[in-house]
Amino acid sequence: MPALDRPYWIEARLERREGWDDDAYPFNVPAVRRTETLTFHPRVTFLVGENGSGKSTLIEALAVAWGFNAEGGSRDHQYSTRASHSPLHRFIRPVRAPRKATDGYFLRAESYFTTATYLEASGTNRAGQTRVHEKSHGEAFFDLFENRLQGNGLYILDEPEAALSPSRQLSFLARLHQLVNDGSQFIIATHSPIILGYPDAWIYQTSPHGLDRVAYEDTEHYAVTRGFLNRRETYLDVLLADD
Numbered sequence: 733m734p735a736l737d738r739p740y741w742i743e744a745r746l747e748r749r750e751g752w753d754d755d756a757y758p759f760n761v762p763a764v765r766r767t768e769t770l771t772f773h774p775r776v777t778f779l780v781g782e783n784g785s786g787k788s789t790l791i792e793a794l795a796v797a798w799g800f801n802a803e804g805g806s807r808d809h810q811y812s813t814r815a816s817h818s819p820l821h822r823f824i825r826p827v828r829a830p831r832k833a834t835d836g837y838f839l840r841a842e843s844y845f846t847t848a849t850y851l852e853a854s855g856t857n858r859a860g861q862t863r864v865h866e867k868s869h870g871e872a873f874f875d876l877f878e879n880r881l882q883g884n885g886l887y888i889l890d891e892p893e894a895a896l897s898p899s900r901q902l903s904f905l906a907r908l909h910q911l912v913n914d915g916s917q918f919i920i921a922t923h924s925p926i927i928l929g930y931p932d933a934w935i936y937q938t939s940p941h942g943l944d945r946v947a948y949e950d951t952e953h954y955a956v957t958r959g960f961l962n963r964r965e966t967y968l969d970v971l972l973a974d975d
Contacts, residue, residue: 739774739917740833740886744794745825746770758793758818761786766942770794772919773934775912779921780928780951781938788890791921792840793820795888800838807836833917835885839876839892874900877907883914893924901926925957 746767753759763786779787799807873895893901901924936943937951948954960967
């Protein structure tokens with residue numbers, strides 16, 4: 733099946749209703765406070781930004797608004813070790829396309845150990861979700877990408893590069909492209925300039941002004957990485973100077 737011409741998730745509308753408080757977290761985060769509508773690319777949309785800029789808060793809320801468990805997994809995974817997600821999902825209204833996704837998954841790097849424990853206890857024998865604790869973190873992640881994600885799906889990923897070496901991130905890009913060509917849509921929060929390099933994606937960068945759609949070469953991730961690799965000694969001289 734060819735890549736989607738229309739997404740499963742067209743846009744997310746942030747609705748200022750009773751309970752929304754511009755002065756309280758997470759509503760006071762610029763990426764939330766200054767955003768009314770977030771439109772998604774039919775194939776791949778990236779969210780990037782500094783730590784604490786709100787991208788993970790936003791992607792968590794998007795996942796829960798779509799129907800995923802806050803700690804990760806597919807839509808039929810219902811478990812909770814600690815309810816720490818924000819109420820933001822209650823103010824997000826998904827605008828869905830008529831076409832239905834037949835698969836879906838929410839990967840949270842920070843809570844994947846918990847997801848793995850849940851899967852182990854459930855006794856699942858589904859490919860990509862078995863014997864997870866017997867694998868390295870990176871092996872478990874890549875097994876999930878390679879075997880659990882089936883295509884024709886909506887996949888929301890929070891920092892998938894967390895357990896992947898640079899070479900594995902390149903392999904991830906190849907698998908991502910396979911799934912896109914199999915009719916999948918991705919929404920990904922990442923710090924990886926490798927993963928961000930996927931062509932024809934939309935990139936939203938968090939800033940004090942909210943969310944700005946930027947070109948790959950205009951992301952801070954690209955600029956910092958390129959600058960360091962091209963002028964490593966200069967960067968280190970400045971960073972490691974005694975004063």
